[in-house]
Amino acid sequence: MIVVKRKPLEEILSYIEGHDKILLLGCQECPYGCATAGEDEVKKLVEEIKNKMKNLGKFIEISEKTLIRLCELQYVKGINDFKNEFEAVVTLSCGVGINLIADVYPEIEVYPGVNTLFMGAKLRKGIYVEKCRACGDCIVGYTAGLCPITRCPKNMLNGPCGGSKNGVCEVRKGLPCVWDQIIRRLKKRGKLEKLMEIWEAKDWRSFYGEGIRELREVESWK
Ligand code: SF4
Numbered sequence: 001m002i003v004v005k006r007k008p009l010e011e012i013l014s015y016i017e018g019h020d021k022i023l024l025l026g027c028q029e030c031p032y033g034c035a036t037a038g039e040d041e042v043k044k045l046v047e048e049i050k051n052k053m054k055n056l057g058k059f060i061e062i063s064e065k066t067l068i069r070l071c072e073l074q075y076v077k078g079i080n081d082f083k084n085e086f087e088a089v090v091t092l093s094c095g096v097g098i099n100l101i102a103d104v105y106p107e108i109e110v111y112p113g114v115n116t117l118f119m120g121a122k123l124r125k126g127i128y129v130e131k132c133r134a135c136g137d138c139i140v141g142y143t144a145g146l147c148p149i150t151r152c153p154k155n156m157l158n159g160p161c162g163g164s165k166n167g168v169c170e171v172r173k174g175l176p177c178v179w180d181q182i183i184r185r186l187k188k189r190g191k192l193e194k195l196m197e198i199w200e201a202k203d204w205r206s207f208y209g210e211g212i213r214e215l216r217e218v219e220s221w222k
């Protein structure tokens with residue numbers, strides 16, 4: 001899932017200042033899993049904004065809606081019928097959803113209600129661990145399912161770097177050295193020889209790309 005964290009209320013208020021009618025948009029996919037943008041969280045934010053406005057003696061009309069996914073055009077089109085009923089949108093989706101809303105409705109001001117942090121796995125409520133950086137050329141078939149691009153701060157491809165101590169990375173206290181973990185896992189499987197192969201420098205073009213990465217020509221929204 002894409003892990004997001006709600007922005008502080010004060011920042012959200014600074015975005016909507018000056019607007020009379022806004023839409024708060026939730027997403028039932030990843031942010032929902034982070035307990036950030038499901039229907040309950042959207043309602044909670046509406047209440048927080050209204051209370052704050054009341055204390056300031058101001059009034060703002062807030063509509064709310066939670067779509068199935070804000071990263072998919074067919075669902076984003078779901079607000080088309082009532083887009084004239086608000087001046088601005090605060091989305092509680094990841095950056096993909098925010099950008100898509102802004103592309104589809106360029107006449108509407110779109111503000112992020114969350115910070116997009118990383119792609120990660122949910123271990124339990126409130127605990128998420130980054131697992132993949134979408135480098136575009138997955139190598140974990142050679143590294144026992146552990147990703148050094150994501151988990152090694154030096155992105156070592158021919159690790160370990162030599163700095164780990166007792167299985168802990170030298171860069172950050174408490175961070176397990178992923179190369180130590182890779183070696184232990186491969187050793188257990190009797191496949192240490194996999195590491196005898198020297199990796200050539202990674203072609204980082206598939207990671208950062210040469211501009212936006214697309215799988216195919218993006219269709220016109222209109
Ligand atoms: S090697 Fe690349 S695609 Fe595979 S898990 Fe790591 S970052 Fe993700």
Ligand code: SF4
Pocket residue numbers: 151152153154155156159160161162163164165168169170171176177178179180
């Ligand atoms: S100690 Fe391990 S995880 Fe840390 S930088 Fe070196 S190889 Fe990477």
